[in-house]
Amino acid sequence: MISILKLVLLVIFAPFVAKVVFDHNTNATANREFKFKNIASPLKDDSAATAKLTLIDGDLDQSGAELSALTDGRLPRDEDEPGANVFFRAGTSGGRFRMDFTTPIEIIRVNTYSWHPNTRGPQLYKLYAADGSDPKFNPDPKRGVDPATCGWKFIALVSTLSDKDEEGGQYAASVTDASGSLGKHRYLLFDCYVTELHDNWGNTFYSEIDVLGK
Numbered sequence: 001m002i003s004i005l006k007l008v009l010l011v012i013f014a015p016f017v018a019k020v021v022f023d024h025n026t027n028a029t030a031n032r033e034f035k036f037k038n039i040a041s042p043l044k045d046d047s048a049a050t051a052k053l054t055l056i057d058g059d060l061d062q063s064g065a066e067l068s069a070l071t072d073g074r075l076p077r078d079e080d081e082p083g084a085n086v087f088f089r090a091g092t093s094g095g096r097f098r099m100d101f102t103t104p105i106e107i108i109r110v111n112t113y114s115w116h117p118n119t120r121g122p123q124l125y126k127l128y129a130a131d132g133s134d135p136k137f138n139p140d141p142k143r144g145v146d147p148a149t150c151g152w153k154f155i156a157l158v159s160t161l162s163d164k165d166e167e168g169g170q171y172a173a174s175v176t177d178a179s180g181s182l183g184k185h186r187y188l189l190f191d192c193y194v195t196e197l198h199d200n201w202g203n204t205f206y207s208e209i210d211v212l213g214k
């Protein structure tokens with residue numbers, strides 16, 4: 001009896017921990033279809049396709065694409081195609097952007113795809129979500145403001161970085177939850193970081209973001 005109660009309490013009060021997995025195609029195996037061994041290729045008609053993207057902080061690189069390229073279902077055709085990827089300006093330390101579904105939706109999965117032959121291939125970002133109902137909700141928290149203090153829920157730290165030298169290629173990261181749902185949210189916040197500080201080329205070439213709703 002006691003153990004059942006304990007279990008129930010554990011389930012009720014268990015901290016929310018999302019599951020993050022990622023897949024990597026080396027430069028030799030990268031392909032135009034973004035076909036991976038364990039993660040599905042990008043979709044055209046997912047919930048992100050009709051979402052509105054807004055820059056919150058940081059500067060996008062002028063040689064890169066507009067934020068809308070992240071959700072248009074179109075993929076870069078080459079390993080170094082700036083105009084088909086979204087990335088923060090060279091020499092800066094990333095930034096933040098928001099995805100708005102207009103109305104709360106049950107989110108099952110968030111997939112992010114990137115492609116570059118070296119240090120701008122891997123991904124490093126924090127993912128937050130919000131339904132917008134918190135009276136303290138700030139839709140535009142700039143760097144220096146912890147989104148968790150203004151109505152956002154921290155979902156996951158996504159890092160595809162490894163100790164191996166081989167950094168370039170295609171990456172797919174996938175965020176899910178063991179319960180089957182990441183929750184009901186209207187907004188996602190992507191807080192993007194550079195993958196290295198050795199030079200000015202650490203901002204990821206993000207190619208596509210897919211959001212699977214219920």
Ligand SMILES: [Ca+2]
Nearest residue numbers: 043073209210
């Ligand atoms: Ca898509």
